[in-house]
Amino acid sequence: MPRDDGLSTPSSFCSPLALLESACEREIVFSEGVPSIDSGALFPDEVKYIQHAVEKRRAEFGTARVCARHALSRLGIPPCSLVPRADRSPQWPPGVVGSISHTDKLCGVAVTTSPRIASLGLDLEIDAPLESELQTLICTSTERRWLDQYKSPESGHAAKILFSAKEAFYKCQYAITEQFLEFTDVELSIDLQNGSFCVSGIGRVGGEWDRVRRTTGKIRRSDGVIATLAVLEAINP
Ligand SMILES: CC(C)(COP(=O)(O)OP(=O)(O)OC[C@H]1O[C@@H](n2cnc3c(N)ncnc32)[C@H](O)[C@@H]1OP(=O)(O)O)[C@@H](O)C(=O)NCCC(=O)NCCS
Known part of the structure; x- marks a missing residue:
């Protein structure tokens, strides 16, 4: 021990x-x-x-x-x-x-x-702007439009939050589906004011994907770190 x-x-x-x-x-x-x-x-x-x-x-x-x-x-x-x-x-x-x-x-x-x-996904990231090449890789077109409402460097920080939320979602869904996902397979809606996110789209269909689509999340930032938590509630607790 x-x-x-x-x-x-x-x-x-x-x-x-x-x-x-x-x-x-x-x-x-x-x-x-x-x-x-x-x-x-x-x-x-x-x-x-x-x-x-x-x-x-x-x-x-x-x-x-x-x-x-x-x-x-x-x-x-x-x-x-x-x-x-x-x-x-x-x-x-x-x-x-x-x-x-x-x-x-x-x-x-x-x-x-x-x-x-049913499942949790936690992600921690240093609260620094996400590099622009990575922003291009992780965003769907709708997420890109969401980021475009912010000026630099806020847009880079918002992109880092989106990145973290996608990592948290990935970990949360993996326990259910055991499937790898590309960043653009999933679209998230982020509410920075409420510190929350939800899934607005997944490019996969079928029972387990319908289930993990119900994942919701929370975002908190302090001490130079972003923390995101994705939570999937059980169907019949
Ligand atoms: C697995 C992954 C999410 C880990 O993220 P990371 O930023 O490299 O590392 P983190 O420190 O945040 O997380 C590490 C922990 O993730 C966990 N982890 C690894 N693979 C995992 C999986 N498939 N499902 C859930 N958790 C996993 C482990 O507990 C690991 O901790 P440990 O090594 O101490 O055991 C990342 O490496 C990855 O492969 N991502 C896949 C692509 C992706 O994120 N797509 C998003 C689509 S929405």
Whole structure:
């Protein structure tokens, strides 16, 4: 059993994850930490999983595991190994859904055992404008028109939020469909004033796609980080 160390948590009480947590139902639990290497806090199979990874990856992966165990403990779940699936998606204990994200300066995890929630997708991004070449790659024509209402540099920040929301949506839908999506396969409507988003279109048809279309999300920004959370509610909780 690895050591149960305290997390090196960010200095601000208003981190974007703390803001997300206060905007969500109490049944969704968040945890965060500053990436650092501490192999003593990991299970042997987790250490093995990242033994050949570069330092940055080892710090992000390890801190995300410590954060996840911390969040799971708040749901009454004892410490367990959290080695990803072969497709790199997270593998949670039975009855848990959740999501992981990291940036250079922050690792975050969101988990729940609520039967009302079928899937979660969390994404963290540094709050800097998205490069214009990437904007072209990730936007549908409708999303491009939405971005065009903003002047630079606001348009670049709005594009980064759209990018983050699409990553969060991707993680959330993957647990249901197990399908890869291109950025332009999905169209999101972003409400910056309310800090929310929803799916306005998916270029796929069929039962599971109709289901994940109902995903909604929240956006929070602080301390130079954007945090987005996509939530898919269960059909018959
Ligand atoms: C998987 C992906 C979303 C990860 O995003 P990222 O910005 O590289 O990295 P993040 O730090 O935000 O997230 C990493 C975490 O994502 C999770 N993850 C990886 N693959 C995943 C998947 N298929 N489904 C859900 N979560 C996944 C893992 O928990 C990982 O954490 P870990 O490595 O510590 O276990 C991204 O690499 C990817 O492949 N995207 C596909 C293209 C896409 O996003 N399309 C959008 C269409 S709407």
